[in-house]
Amino acid sequence: MIILEKLESNMATLNLNQINLVGRIGQEPEIKYFTSGSVLAKVNLAVNRRSKDEAPDWFPLEFWGKQAEIVGNYVQKGSLIGIEGELKLDEWNDKSTGMLRSKPVVRVNRLELLKSANNSTNSNNHSQPTSSETHSQDYHQEDEF
Incomplete structure (x- = not known):
């Protein structure tokens, strides 16, 4: 019994x-x-599969604070980035149906700018942890991103 309690x-x-x-x-x-002064950046990230014949997987990302500003200033369509984050579930009430809707979103904690959209190596890699503040209550979007 003690072993089970310790395991739990x-x-x-x-x-x-x-x-x-x-x-x-x-x-x-x-x-x-x-x-409130908060800044939010949203993008979709295409991650290729091992086979070139397969369509990429798409992940909605959100960045807050300084990282959102970096995304706004340095990231554009086609930019290659690396991220570390956590998966969260955005939930909201659909205004047209009144039903609860949800979608998974990756909240980014760390950002690496790897290459710009024109495929040149980015000489200014940014690696910024987000603040520990929680911002999820500031913004919900009903439309698909």
């Missing part, structure tokens, strides 16, 4: 929500400024 206690600390991706930006970043 250790499992509670083993929760992990981390995602690492390298891919290309699919469209120009969408930047939002809030009256």
Whole structure:
């Protein structure tokens, strides 16, 4: 019984929500400024599969604060980036149906600018951790990104 309790206690600390991706930006970043002073950047990231014949996987990303500003200034459609983040579920009530909707989004904690859209190596790599503030309540978008 003691072993089981210890195992359950250790499992509670083993929760992990981390995602690492390298891919290309699919469209120009969408930047939002809030009256609170927060800044949000949203993009979709295309990550190629091993086979060139397969379509890439697409991941919606969100960046907050300084990283959002970096995305707005240095990232464009076609830029190659690497990210580390966590998967979260955005939930909102659909205005037209009243139903609860949700979609998974990657909240980025670390950003690496690898190559610009014109395929030249970026000489100014930025690696910035996001602040520990939680900003998810500031912005919800009902339309697909």
